[in-house]
Amino acid sequence: MEFDLIERVHSHCAHRRGDVALGIGDDAALLDVPAGQQLVACTDTLVAGVHFPDHTAPEDIGWKSLAVNLSDLAAMGAQSAWALLALTLPDADAAFVERFAKGFADLAQAHGVALVGGDTTQGPLSVTVTALGWVPRDLALTRTGARAGDAVFVTGTLGNAAGALRLFLPPQAGTAAIHGKELHGAEGGGGLLRTRLNRPEPRITAGLALRGIASACIDVSDGLLADLGHVCAASKVAAEINADALPISSALAASFDAKTCRELALSGGDDYELCFTAPSARETEVVEKLARTGCGATRIGRVVAGSGVRALDANANEIEIGHVGWEHFS
Amino acid sequence: MEFDLIERVHSHCAHRRGDVALGIGDDAALLDVPAGQQLVACTDTLVAGVHFPDHTAPEDIGWKSLAVNLSDLAAMGAQSAWALLALTLPDADAAFVERFAKGFADLAQAHGVALVGGDTTQGPLSVTVTALGWVPRDLALTRTGARAGDAVFVTGTLGNAAGALRLFLPPQAGTAAIHGKELHGAEGGGGLLRTRLNRPEPRITAGLALRGIASACIDVSDGLLADLGHVCAASKVAAEINADALPISSALAASFDAKTCRELALSGGDDYELCFTAPSARETEVVEKLARTGCGATRIGRVVAGSGVRALDANANEIEIGHVGWEHFS
Numbered sequence: 001m002e003f004d005l006i007e008r009v010h011s012h013c014a015h016r017r018g019d020v021a022l023g024i025g026d027d028a029a030l031l032d033v034p035a036g037q038q039l040v041a042c043t044d045t046l047v048a049g050v051h052f053p054d055h056t057a058p059e060d061i062g063w064k065s066l067a068v069n070l071s072d073l074a075a076m077g078a079q080s081a082w083a084l085l086a087l088t089l090p091d092a093d094a095a096f097v098e099r100f101a102k103g104f105a106d107l108a109q110a111h112g113v114a115l116v117g118g119d120t121t122q123g124p125l126s127v128t129v130t131a132l133g134w135v136p137r138d139l140a141l142t143r144t145g146a147r148a149g150d151a152v153f154v155t156g157t158l159g160n161a162a163g164a165l166r167l168f169l170p171p172q173a174g175t176a177a178i179h180g181k182e183l184h185g186a187e188g189g190g191g192l193l194r195t196r197l198n199r200p201e202p203r204i205t206a207g208l209a210l211r212g213i214a215s216a217c218i219d220v221s222d223g224l225l226a227d228l229g230h231v232c233a234a235s236k237v238a239a240e241i242n243a244d245a246l247p248i249s250s251a252l253a254a255s256f257d258a259k260t261c262r263e264l265a266l267s268g269g270d271d272y273e274l275c276f277t278a279p280s281a282r283e284t285e286v287v288e289k290l291a292r293t294g295c296g297a298t299r300i301g302r303v304v305a306g307s308g309v310r311a312l313d314a315n316a317n318e319i320e321i322g323h324v325g326w327e328h329f330s
Numbered sequence: 331m332e333f334d335l336i337e338r339v340h341s342h343c344a345h346r347r348g349d350v351a352l353g354i355g356d357d358a359a360l361l362d363v364p365a366g367q368q369l370v371a372c373t374d375t376l377v378a379g380v381h382f383p384d385h386t387a388p389e390d391i392g393w394k395s396l397a398v399n400l401s402d403l404a405a406m407g408a409q410s411a412w413a414l415l416a417l418t419l420p421d422a423d424a425a426f427v428e429r430f431a432k433g434f435a436d437l438a439q440a441h442g443v444a445l446v447g448g449d450t451t452q453g454p455l456s457v458t459v460t461a462l463g464w465v466p467r468d469l470a471l472t473r474t475g476a477r478a479g480d481a482v483f484v485t486g487t488l489g490n491a492a493g494a495l496r497l498f499l500p501p502q503a504g505t506a507a508i509h510g511k512e513l514h515g516a517e518g519g520g521g522l523l524r525t526r527l528n529r530p531e532p533r534i535t536a537g538l539a540l541r542g543i544a545s546a547c548i549d550v551s552d553g554l555l556a557d558l559g560h561v562c563a564a565s566k567v568a569a570e571i572n573a574d575a576l577p578i579s580s581a582l583a584a585s586f587d588a589k590t591c592r593e594l595a596l597s598g599g600d601d602y603e604l605c606f607t608a609p610s611a612r613e614t615e616v617v618e619k620l621a622r623t624g625c626g627a628t629r630i631g632r633v634v635a636g637s638g639v640r641a642l643d644a645n646a647n648e649i650e651i652g653h654v655g656w657e658h659f660s
Contacts, residue, residue: 123377
């Protein structure tokens with residue numbers, strides 16, 4: 001039965017790669033990593049009611065389960081190549097699997113990712129994806145290279161996913177366990193925000209463009225302050241964010257007041273934009289290069305000596321944010 | 331928090347590998363696959379109450395979650411190298427994590443496997459491991475190479491894990507959802523069987539020894555008849571098993587009558603022995619080589635033209651087995 005379900009996902013992934021010597025159907029996959037490249041590997045789990053609301057569309061769960069992993073590859077500057085899918089389902093729901101497969105395959109095809117292995121088990125709904133890719137030796141983007149004097153950038157816009165949760169879910173439910181049907185029942189101005197929550201775009205192309213330019217990089221999954229904090233800790237530096245420079249989508253601006261938008265942009269998780277540092281002198285190059293990748297990049301602050309991340313208003317006063325990021329078991 | 335839990339598992343894995351350019355602590359791991367080798371990748375999930383009884387010791391869950399994946403690498407003839415661990419826990423239970431980590435690390439160290447990535451999430455207990463290794467190009471053992479005239483072999487002994495379930499769990503619970511405290515409360519003659527259920531030994535060394543010898547290979551996770559059936563289907567051949575030749579441990583023989591032992595050996599899952607085919611003329615070479623790996627190998631039948639797997643008694647009459655293997659959602 002294991003192969004039946006995975007095969008159905010696989011059948012939607014029309015993309016075939018010459019570097020898959022043996023794909024689904026044996027005990028393991030056989031894969032050719034190109035010469036001179038380092039393998040890049042990561043894994044992430046989505047649990048129903050924790051990482052997505054219980055009534056999220058199966059297509060969106062499929063998409064997002066792959067997206068959060070491709071986003072980790074993007075943050076390393078890696079080229080995505082292959083994925084393995086471990087799907088746990090309460091029962092053999094063929095319609096669910098078909099729809100899940102469609103969403104997963106849509107994103108896989110967009111990035112030329114081949115599904116090369118998997119496992120289907122019975123249990124409470126959860127999805128673990130392992131994403132594999134590669135990067136030329138010494139060109140990987142890590143968290144450790146930020147230096148005082150570097151500029152801090154972010155791709156795209158921030159706070160959209162958190163905005164969607166706030167619009168469509170009861171306020172207290174956005175932090176720990178998330179439930180509710182509203183997310184799919186309601187239409188209107190929040191459509192764009194909801195798309196960013198359910199169908200995040202992994203910034204693979206941006207990550208590739210940043211090879212040799214960014215000094216450090218991370219994807220924004222827990223929230224800007226939390227994730228930039230990881231970069232600062234790993235690089236042994238501090239960062240100052242100019243809150244007025246934060247890129248806000250017009251959809252977010254149309255749904256919340258300016259203060260809330262800023263808060264969502266600083267602490268809302270699940271955006272899967274890249275936050276990275278680069279020498280200040282290369283700002284123009286960064287902005288031009290990332291404009292060509294489609295998502296764009298905005299300079300939002302600077303790296304300084306010290307530790308921690310501070311968000312400053314126009315008067316250089318620190319902004320206090322209650323909820324920083326999204327921590328499980330916290 | 332994600333890194334805290336994974337770090338605790340990692341801290342137990344003292345084994346460090348030179349081919350891990352960047353391990354846990356960034357968005358993804360950077361790994362060096364040796365030149366001339368193909369990457370081998372697989373993933374498997376264990377769900378509480380489905381793949382192990384609810385009250386299984388955390389150490390055993392840790393061990394087994396890695397073992398079932400290393401077993402898939404073994405079945406490909408691969409050298410194991412790295413693992414990623416996605417752990418879903420109902421709550422941040424430090425004692426559970428410590429004990430889980432210990433069991434996982436015990437097996438990882440035994441096989442020189444480095445934990446290079448992971449994710450911790452909140453939800454019903456389940457574990458997904460991705461195992462990575464390599465094999466020289468064209469030396470992988472697959473399911474497709476069995477030819478009529480080949481002999482069928484199995485490593486070790488069969489039916490032990492199923493015997494443990496039958497001894498320590500209510501009979502009807504052994505098939506679908508498995509529960510019960512008995513598995514750990516009871517001591518006695520079943521100790522060896524229980525060890526085989528909770529701490530299966532992935533046959534990595536045997537798989538390596540079979541490169542260039544075995545024509546097809548699979549690990550026995552669903553039961554001999556079911557798994558050999560996968561080989562036959564993939565190779566477009568049939569197989570005949572000589573039931574009297576099935577290797578039975580003395581612990582199993584001491585716990586059940588001969589007929590039950592045979593049944594458990596033919597259809598019981600979770601043994602994680604290797605079942606493989608090889609030219610009959612190489613039987614002596616196979617047996618000698620695998621004796622040196624510690625687990626040994628027994629010739630149990632032959633590959634013939636046709637389709638399906640038949641188990642024959644001493645009079646060449648087919649043995650009917652009710653329950654073939656262990657299928658989820660079946």
